[in-house]
Amino acid sequence: MAEATHSLYADWKKQYPKYQSGFFRNLRWLSILVLLGLYYALPFIRWKRPGDLPNQAVLFDLPERKFYIFDIVIWPQDIFMLALLLIAATLALFFITALAGRVFCGYMCFQTVWTDLFLQVERFFEGNRKRRIKLDQSPWSWNKLARKTAKHLVWLAIGVITAGVFVFYFADAPTLLWGFLTLNAPGAAWVTLLLLTLTTYLMAGFAREQVCIYMCPYARFQGAMFDEDTIIVAYHPDLGEPRQGNRRKRLAAPEKVGLCIDCRECVTACPTGIDIRNGQQYECITCGACIDACNTVKDKLHLPNELIRYTSLREMGGQKTRWFRFRVLAYGSLLTGFLLAIALYLTHRAPVKLNVVHHRQPTFIALSDGSIQNNFTIRALNMSSRTQTYTLEVTGLQGAHVKIAAVETEDASGRPMVTLAPGEVAPFTVYVKQAASARQPGSQDIVFKLASRTPQGGENSYQSVFMRP
Numbered sequence: 001m002a003e004a005t006h007s008l009y010a011d012w013k014k015q016y017p018k019y020q021s022g023f024f025r026n027l028r029w030l031s032i033l034v035l036l037g038l039y040y041a042l043p044f045i046r047w048k049r050p051g052d053l054p055n056q057a058v059l060f061d062l063p064e065r066k067f068y069i070f071d072i073v074i075w076p077q078d079i080f081m082l083a084l085l086l087i088a089a090t091l092a093l094f095f096i097t098a099l100a101g102r103v104f105c106g107y108m109c110f111q112t113v114w115t116d117l118f119l120q121v122e123r124f125f126e127g128n129r130k131r132r133i134k135l136d137q138s139p140w141s142w143n144k145l146a147r148k149t150a151k152h153l154v155w156l157a158i159g160v161i162t163a164g165v166f167v168f169y170f171a172d173a174p175t176l177l178w179g180f181l182t183l184n185a186p187g188a189a190w191v192t193l194l195l196l197t198l199t200t201y202l203m204a205g206f207a208r209e210q211v212c213i214y215m216c217p218y219a220r221f222q223g224a225m226f227d228e229d230t231i232i233v234a235y236h237p238d239l240g241e242p243r244q245g246n247r248r249k250r251l252a253a254p255e256k257v258g259l260c261i262d263c264r265e266c267v268t269a270c271p272t273g274i275d276i277r278n279g280q281q282y283e284c285i286t287c288g289a290c291i292d293a294c295n296t297v298k299d300k301l302h303l304p305n306e307l308i309r310y311t312s313l314r315e316m317g318g319q320k321t322r323w324f325r326f327r328v329l330a331y332g333s334l335l336t337g338f339l340l341a342i343a344l345y346l347t348h349r350a351p352v353k354l355n356v357v358h359h360r361q362p363t364f365i366a367l368s369d370g371s372i373q374n375n376f377t378i379r380a381l382n383m384s385s386r387t388q389t390y391t392l393e394v395t396g397l398q399g400a401h402v403k404i405a406a407v408e409t410e411d412a413s414g415r416p417m418v419t420l421a422p423g424e425v426a427p428f429t430v431y432v433k434q435a436a437s438a439r440q441p442g443s444q445d446i447v448f449k450l451a452s453r454t455p456q457g458g459e460n461s462y463q464s465v466f467m468r469p
């Protein structure tokens with residue numbers, strides 16, 4: 001007998017989520033306002049920095065390979081910190097997921113936020129759920145054409161603004177804005193603008209919940225972070241079942257029916273189009289729209305409104321949710337550790353970097369007066385925001401004399417001095433000589449110390465070796 005086959009591919013069904021007001025809708029409005037406000041405003045905030053440094057509060061200066069975030073400047077040398085930041089962001093996601101499920105997806109993810117914004121535009125031009133369905137099913141008319149055109153134009157405008165603002169994070173925003181307006185912006189900026197406009201338009205306008213269901217990897221592995229205490233959006237079947245949609249039957253035998261009146265308001269409000277009454281589903285982004293929908297119905301009927309709510313599986317089983325549990329504490333402690341490490345590094349890093357390379361050919365030079373000389377290349381980087389003068393000295397070597405090639409300036413103790421502008425990185429050839437009277441056989445560890453003459457300039461050391469016959 002031939003076996004029945006099932007397609008693994010599900011046809012796309014356009015969703016028409018109904019606008020649902022309520023407490024969680026207001027929370028999502030707040031989240032959208034804060035996140036979009038920050039995103040659009042940040043590149044235009046000016047920030048005072050000394051000298052020629054850019055005055056944009058948040059700037060990712062790729063040509064100079066420096067990131068400016070208010071008073072923090074991240075140099076290429078700090079690149080490992082980006083890895084720490086990525087790990088911290090991942091741990092934050094794990095922590096939030098273990099605690100409150102996919103609440104990040106429902107309230108903070110950029111896909112959700114922009115999709116929500118695009119949906120509001122769609123509702124503005126095409127009406128709420130029923131009107132939108134009717135409009136899509138109706139034949140083309142001038143009215144339909146006008147509404148659809150206006151919606152797509154506004155979507156594209158949001159896409160252009162979103163993409164434009166993204167580019168502003170990588171260059172001086174007012175200058176680049178003027179460049180766009182006068183058609184003088186660099187080619188790379190135009191290409192990024194075009195690509196991101198299209199991505200925003202397609203992802204928020206068309207792909208929408210498909211991104212959450214099929215494209216986002218987070219939806220796939222979030223289950224690994226869930227346990228019976230994780231907060232989810234759940235329908236309470238013991239309260240709702242047996243559902244009864246017929247008002248007459250409900251009133252005739254109220255003791256035999258549950259609280260669910262089978263109105264499907266929770267389904268029509270759901271942006272991913274699922275029926276939460278079927279139990280926990282990975283498509284659920286924990287947005288709370290179904291809770292608002294059900295609560296509105298219950299308020300109208302003067303029934304208790306806790307049929308769908310934020311809860312945990314343990315709470316549904318009649319016990320209390322355990323907030324402090326191993327995985328939450330583990331993710332939380334790791335996250336705190338990484339954030340502390342980043343903060344400590346940023347507040348304690350030396351504003352001058354030093355790197356020393358010993359010349360190998362020859363490893364040492366025996367001079368005619370009996371002294372021994374080793375040559376080094378040192379690379380110094382002034383990471384402070386001001387021009388700094390540094391002195392160079394070598395410790396750990398008796399009778400040592402240090403000289404920087406082609407540099408004559410010395411301080412009162414005879415230590416050579418170099419001056420570097422903010423951000424300047426300079427290589428120097430350095431000669432270290434040990435007098436004949438202090439000579440000993442074999443090699444010896446030495447330490448180079450580069451110290452600014454002002455406390456703000458900081459100091460840094462580098463261990464190397466002095467070679468002798």
Ligand code: SF4
Pocket residue numbers: 233269270271272273274275276283284285286287288289290291
């Ligand atoms: S089931 Fe409820 S919480 Fe989950 S996505 Fe749908 S509306 Fe949002």
Ligand code: SF4
Pocket residue numbers: 235240259260261262263264265266267277293294297307308
């Ligand atoms: S909104 Fe509430 S009452 Fe209506 S179908 Fe959903 S769960 Fe049942």
